Amino acid sequence: MHRIVVVGGGAGGLELATRLGDRYGRSKNAGGAGVHVTLVDRYPTHVWKPLLHEVAAGSFDPFMQELPYAAQARWHGFDFQQGEFRKLDRSARRLTLSPVTDDEGAELLPQRELEYDTLVIAIGSTTHFFGVPGAPENSIALDTVPQAERFRKRLIAACVRAEYRTDQRSDQNAGSQAAYLPSEPAEPAEQGAGAVPAAGPRVQVVIVGGGATGVELSAELRNTAHVLSAYGLHKLDPRHDIGIVLIEAGPRILPALQERVSTATTDLLHKLGVQVMVGETVAEVAPGVVRTASGKSVRADLTVWAAGIKAPAVLGELEGLPVNRLGQLVVRRTLQTETDDSIFALGDCAACPWPGNERNVPPRAQAAHQQASFLLKAIADRLAGRPLPEFTYRDLGSLVSLGRFSAVGNLMGGLVGGNMLIEGLLARFMYMSLYRLHNAALHGYPRMVLDTFAHWLRRTTSPRVKLH
Structure with a gap:
């Protein structure tokens, strides 16, 4: 029995495990030796990661749309093991999963080991804070459903509190002219923490990072502010009392896309009342304030960090598997790691060459989908003893x-x-x-x-x- 283990149930990993299960599932191997497919993930359910900004804004209910891995495994002929990928023994072809605990900390599953013949690592990415002081402690990332839900609940709570605390916010935030929409002049801040002038928004959300996640969240939040007001959760003016500030270190938002797309998006955000600050590098995130390298202080009742990604730290701890500066596994065009032909990587955690381009294949959902389709064919060739093809990314x-x-x-x-x-x-x-x-x-x-x-x-x- 050839054992295939896919670690990571994101868009690429789950699609690959599903299609491998459909092709080599239990019923197809009942007559003798064949292929056994196992999917590993630290969570019990799957939610498509590109929608986490909608979860944070409340416009997407993850509990109505989540997919239990165990159910998907049952329907498509593969096994599911819950646990976080902890370490790898390449010589024994064995990986170790962490224990699983419940909400109260009681152990549900002990530490376990899984053996493999072909290993596919697809554990995605995590937020990159770039060493900015206070960023991990005082901002919310949007890597997981619990993080997105945490932000959503804090946003609702901030709006409800602000309605009754118009004159009681001076001990929380620092005010500056950059903190407010251009039509609302700021007043000088007091010494120390500073006082928030009444002219500013009563609730202000600062989003650090002008990539796709930051831009999409800023627009969704404007809609959320209107809906929360319409349903009576607060009586704030959804446009002027709830401020949204988007900070980007580069000269324009959406730096990975064409300039005309960035320009069109900036114009639309301005129409929605989103203040866009470009060319501003965040130097510190403190409670209630975001400070930039140019000396500006932006008041922040809530701060979201969406400024970049890196691979999970565990990949840098795998002996003998090279990683790049972002912690991604360096793979060949076959998606095999440079030093081990039995280990593949796909998606955000893989540094895959992109012929004709100076950079690697970008960390996008479409890339993970294409790589999952490629690996379905490549693994079939590996099982048959044929040479593996090379992956070519098509930017759509x-x-x-x-x-x-x-x-x-x-x-x-x-x-x-x-x-x-x-x-x-x-x-x-x-x-x-x-x-x-x-x-x-x-x-x-x-x-x-x-x-x-x-x-x-x-x-x-x-x-x-x-x-x-």
């Missing part, structure tokens, strides 16, 4: 959602025969289709259609933002 463009307001993006390559900027309803429809295509890869198109219809029915009888 990028889409950025601005919530219910709009979307922008660019389509590239064979999809349109060139490069085309899209925005508005078409871009919004295509963005929404990405999640549906992910569901189709996991469940097939008939079930995806039924799930889409069921989701539409639920939205007709429930608020568009989670209110509790």
